[in-house]
Amino acid sequence: MADTPAARPVEPVAPIDPAVVAHVAQVATAARTASRGLALLTRARKDELLHAVADALVAATPDIVAGNAEDLARGRERGLAAGLLDRLLLDEQRIAAIAAAVRDVAALPDPVGEVVRGSTLANGLQIRQVRVPMGVVGMIYEARPNVTVDAAALALKSGNAVLLRGGSAAASSNRVLVAAIRTALRGQGLDEHAVASLDDGGRDAARALMTARGLVDLVIPRGGADLIATVVRESTVPVIETGTGVNHVYVDEAADLDQATAIVLNSKAQRPSVCNAAETLLVHERVAEAFLPKVLAALGGAGVTVHAGPEVLEFADAAGAAVLPAQDGDFTREWYSLDLGVRVVPDLDAALTHIRTHGTQHTEVVVTRDRGVARRFQAEVDAAVVVVNASSRFTDGGEFGFGAEIGISTQKLHARGPMALPELTTTKWLVDGDGQVRT
Known part of the structure; x- marks a missing residue:
């Protein structure tokens, strides 16, 4: 991304609290186990799950509004800008819209299993490149509780587990939202560790998530220029860069x-x-x-x-x-x-x-x-x-017909623009033969 607003000068990186590193590794390991079950779900099961998530969010509206009120009060005390307070706000109307967006995701085609390309070779081998889930996706974002639900819905529909670090500004809102989503997972007989929050670990949890290579397959930052620059600079896990919008x-x-x-x-x-x-x-x-x-x-x-x-x-x-x-x-x-x-x-x-x-x-x-x-x-x-x-x-995943978005990428590799289900998949090659050997 060229000519972006300047971020603050790079400061020396302090060591990460070993206890937080161990906690994030434990949560990521549980998420990876959960992701294996998600990857095998049919579209019908995933859609049923998402409708259960939407119902759970609506049912939890009073608790969500109460948690959000705590965040708003804390934000005002800290002098949070009016624009950020607006992003933070969740009222009954916005919660209903978030739940509706989850149902919209359920109605979308499932990208998993889609054949990207394929052919039959001269020797009779049949090869196909098909979409498969990423595995475990990490989200790092600021003061955007709607992202908690959007990210979870898109991850679940694409067969991925998701680890969420939503920042202290929305901690109370995110806690209630994640609890509602996990209630829906349990109610569907699925592993609740498929969706997990790392907010309790503070900034060290975000840094541990960024460096959990081997446990986490992809990190997506969503926020201001400083946050994005930090994730791009410090992450050892592959990153999709969502950019600021000048x-x-x-x-x-x-x-x-x-x-x-x-x-x-x-x-x-x-x-x-x-x-x-x-x-x-x-x-x-x-x-x-x-x-x-x-x-x-x-x-x-x-x-x-x-x-x-x-x-x-x-x-x-x-x-x-x-x-x-x-x-x-x-x-x-x-x-x-x-x-x-x-x-x-x-x-x-x-x-x-x-x-x-x-x-x-x-x-x-x-x-x-x-x-x-x-x-x-x-x-x-x-x-x-x-x-x-x-x-x-x-410029919005919902407006583009994606149901929701996990971010808007301003980079040029893998994904660009509003990102939704296809961008949360990778591919594998399937090769079917009948005894062929290479000469």
Whole structure:
């Protein structure tokens, strides 16, 4: 991932508490044993399990809300940012939506056993490459209790066990969520160790998980730049890197300006605390005079604070929006809040250069009626998702029809973009013969 916001300087790595290492190894060993049973389940059994998980979550709603209230109170005491508190919040409506997402995963095709490719060789050998579960997947994430359920649902559907390290900010919520999921596992006669939390072990548990090579097959970090950089740097277990979202909307000179206003407003303000929200608006100079007063007024009405380049400031008074002069670093920030950087650029080339310099290869949007501009933008922008004439908020596993997602990968190996069931599988080759020997 190129040109990401700078993480804090690397500090010397302290030894991991041996007791925590032993505990994580014990939990991972139990998960590996459980994963062998999961790998043999039929789709019907897995789907039955996921419906039981959804039912258990709904039944546990009062306990989940109570646990979440503890996390929210603790977060406010610690001065957690408004965007992170929003990510942390679980109310009855959100819990119902999480349970519905679990049922959506149950309805998806099972990737396990899918034949990726195959052929019959000249000597009669039949070879097939088929999808199989990874085994044990580790998740390290921050202040996102919904990830606890999404990760568990996707892991179980793809035949994997999952170890969850959700961080202290959501510890009470995660404890109740994992308890509900394990209740469903037991109720289905399955090994509850297929889903386990490592939150009680603190940061040392995360570090032990990252270095449990041989017991854990894959680690996926999901959070801010510092967390992701730490996991990539310290892990000896293979990592899929989910990136920060410094995402742009570029409004071209050929844009429909009413459409552009709606797209910018939705990309920024619909839910600003998530990684697919827009963080910077780039406006072609030929439409700046017509577009900026309109979009600044709309953003101001939604409570967005604009951090403006010098070409934008002249439109601030007329728009009546909260506009501040942009400071160093404002165009490389993932705000997690109702803040937006805005710049005027002379042309498409300048927009592409800005995105290459400041973007994080997550989601980039162009608004234009010029098909040539759209094709060039999609061809030249190096990002996991490149969008024409639609909101950045569609970069999401649920919106893509995956039921849920375990993260959005900004790397280029194995998985890129929203990750769901296929990305939690690997492959094996099956070879069927009839006595052939190699000569």
